[in-house]
Amino acid sequence: QQQVKQSPQSLIVQKGGISIINCAYENTAFDYFPWYQQFPGKGPALLIAIRPDVSEKKEGRFTISFNKSAKQFSLHIMDSQPGDSATYFCAASMETSGSRLTFGEGTQLTVNP
Amino acid sequence: EAGVAQSPRYKIIEKRQSVAFWCNPISGHATLYWYQQILGQGPKLLIQFQNNGVVDDSQLPKDRFSAERLKGVDSTLKIQPAKLEDSAVYLCASSSGALSSYEQYFGPGTRLTVT
Numbered sequence: 001q002q003q004v005k006q007s008p009q010s011l012i013v014q015k016g017g018i019s020i021i022n023c024a025y026e027n028t029a030f031d032y033f034p035w036y037q038q039f040p041g042k043g044p045a046l047l048i049a050i051r052p053d054v055s056e057k058k059e060g061r062f063t064i065s066f067n068k069s070a071k072q073f074s075l076h077i078m079d080s081q082p083g084d085s086a087t088y089f090c091a092a093s094m095e096t097s098g099s100r101l102t103f104g105e106g107t108q109l110t111v112n113p
Numbered sequence: 114e115a116g117v118a119q120s121p122r123y124k125i126i127e128k129r130q131s132v133a134f135w136c137n138p139i140s141g142h143a144t145l146y147w148y149q150q151i152l153g154q155g156p157k158l159l160i161q162f163q164n165n166g167v168v169d170d171s172q173l174p175k176d177r178f179s180a181e182r183l184k185g186v187d188s189t190l191k192i193q194p195a196k197l198e199d200s201a202v203y204l205c206a207s208s209s210g211a212l213s214s215y216e217q218y219f220g221p222g223t224r225l226t227v228t
Contacts, residue, residue, distance in 0.1 A: 006153075006155075026225045034215070034216075036219075041221070042221055042222075043117070043206075043219030043220050043221050043222050044156065044204070044219045045219065046216055046218070048216070049215070049216070055126050089156075091155075093215050095215075099144070099208065099215045099217075100146065100158045100161055100169060100218060101146075101148075101156070101158065102155070102158075103155030103156050104154075104186050105154055105155050106153070106154065106155050106156055
């Protein structure tokens with residue numbers, strides 16, 4: 001019940017295209033859903049996050065879509081750039097667990113020039 | 114504002130040896146986390162501190178792993194004795210700890226190789 005499942009494992013997109021990464025969760029007690037971006041040799045960096053009371057959140061080229069009934073959420077990267085090439089992790093957290101993050105397995109995104 | 118600092122960045126040891134990692138969180142952050150990230154996987158929480166008290170250590174292999182956070186600031190994570198399967202990146206993260214503040218900030222990690 002604590003798992004967060006992420007797909008795809010890897011994704012190759014052309015420059016200017018849209019990258020879409022999906023996550024699904026089981027525990028309905030989760031109340032915070034962030035996406036992290038990780039470059040090789042670096043720690044994960046918070047990209048964007050959403051609470052379950054909204055269905056979409058947009059920050060620049062990054063958008064989270066959230067479907068509470070389906071227990072799914074996704075990250076959309078518009079106008080993907082080579083600099084976006086990194087590993088992306090979805091995660092989930094709940095206040096009653098001390099806000100610890102449960103991460104998905106990660107998606108390796110490659111944006112070709 | 115300085116980020117989360119960790120040292121060393123890399124460590125190679127032989128199995129059955131001991132090793133320690135150090136973390137300095139963002140100034141004023143009450144909550145500190147240690148995560149283990151095995152190659153190709155997402156980070157997994159090992160232990161969470163609120164100030165200098167342990168909030169969650171349910172996934173810490175206590176027969177070989179220990180952690181402390183003296184004075185509610187810096188923290189050390191120790192492995193003794195190390196096993197081959199402990200090879201991973203050990204990430205430290207911190208958050209303000211304020212109610213409804215979930216944002217965690219990660220350090221660069223320590224890459225441990227056990228041979």
